[in-house]
Amino acid sequence: MIRKILHKPQALLGLAMMLIVFFVVAFAPFIAPHDPSELNVAHALSAPDSEYPLGTDEMGRCVFSRLLYGARSSMSIALPSLIILALVSTVVATVCAYLGGVLDRIFDVVSNIFMAFPPFLVAITLVGLFESKVFSIILSIVIAMWVWNARVVRTYVLREKQKPYVITCRMSGCSELRIIFRHIIPNVLPHLLVIFSTGLSSIIIMISGYAFLGLGLEAGTAEWGAMFVNAKQLIFSQPQLLVYPGLCILFTAGGFNLFGEALRDIYAPREG
Template sequence: MKGGTQKTGSPAGGLPVTNITGRPAGNKSMPVTALNRLLADKLALAGLVIILAVVIVGIMAPYLAPNDPEKIVLSQKLAAPSAAYPLGTDHLGRCILSRLIYGTRLSLSTAAIALVTIMLISIPLGTLSGYLGGRLDNLVMRVIDVLLAFPGLVLALVIAGMLGPGLMNVMIATAAVWWVGYARVIRGVVLSVREKEFVLAARSSGTSHCGIIVRHILPNVLSPVIVLATLDMGSLILAISGLSFLGLGAQPPTPEWGAMLNDGRPYMQVVPRLMVYPGLAIMTVVLAFNLLGDGLRDALDPRGTTRR
């Protein structure tokens, strides 16, 4: 051990974990170093730019959309792209571009809310399970083992089907399935940190369990959780869009990318653009989050390795 810092491998699928002795917040130069690594990664920067652009489009949707996304004009159904309808219209004469723009807001916000819900469940459970151990740890791990025995998307489909169609029920279904992976990652990090010298020193000096968790445990949990959350945003968008495609998510006439795919399915051979445009939107956003997540993983890696 050199300079009071000990580097350990990841307990959860290659996600970086840095255990720092002495100061719970770690070396002050670490955020700067991580930022420099991220800025040097062109693919990660490209992903970040795409995500920021998509977020801005969602926020500015009322000003960017050329038409009302829910307005039905049957006389213009399946119209080719034109000045009034830049990407054409769907089977009900609704502007495809306007629906894509408004769908950006709905798809991203739904995935973000589901992700926040997952964090609120997994961080307390994973932290307490790893730090306290004992019966609580056994109970949490057995629940996780049972949930992981089922394919995640299938289990989300079952839960959403039981709750009924609707975006709120889809968010509940995805959160009920996704939290287990986060809880395992967090528990693994906590198990590796709680035996470190700085935690033992804090415990021997009379620091309360709450103080140890807040000052020493949680700062070490942040890096892997941030990386996992960034990578999982793409998976959540795919899952929510998939459930909407099956009719369990957004209901007509709500503009949502998965629902747009479902609406265009009967016309796939006649007017393929009805499925191509929302499919490209989903693919682009998911790819952007994956690129940014990979960049963050490399930037926060304490070993200093970077992707070429």
């Protein structure tokens, strides 16, 4: 797979964009010239200069520093959400699809109920139930999106369980759990990487949507969605404050989407 990625420009571009985002997340404290929460009202809405590379916002805070730390805030929610989402949807869908019978029928009924409601509506309903904003946002994303991923995982597992090697494992006396976790999941994992790499961009956009609706992190937190919402009040006088976080969201979502779509193209021949 690595060889195919290295020979696919789309995958390399997406991977490079992802690495840039992860680099910013890891080294934001060393790159940022200022504390993202530092107020300097005397320099409010200043133009870019050597001290403030992208100028300041309405509170005199360094826009460049807030964008760097905003990557941390967004990814600190998006990555845990994706990991939990991947584990829940993969394990539940694989076990239900492989064992079949009543368990699979229950899964089908439950998933149909969840799919009757738009994910964003479910998330909005759940996000205010807990004191911790981060925990409530992560939980709401997982509950809202798990079924959509699980249905796709189920399709791959149903196809995989019919293959000869699974029948051979049963005949050799392997337990059902061993077949699921040692054979089924590792063989469908490459296809799942495609689903979850593209899904991360959806999570990032959803987090930004929370802030737009007033359901995001605490006020003052350096987060792209919150910056975007605050800047909309200055759209005519300081439109750049709206553009900067929007470009960051677009860049990050685009990188993961490009890489995910490239993986899908690599594995498409195997799906035929």
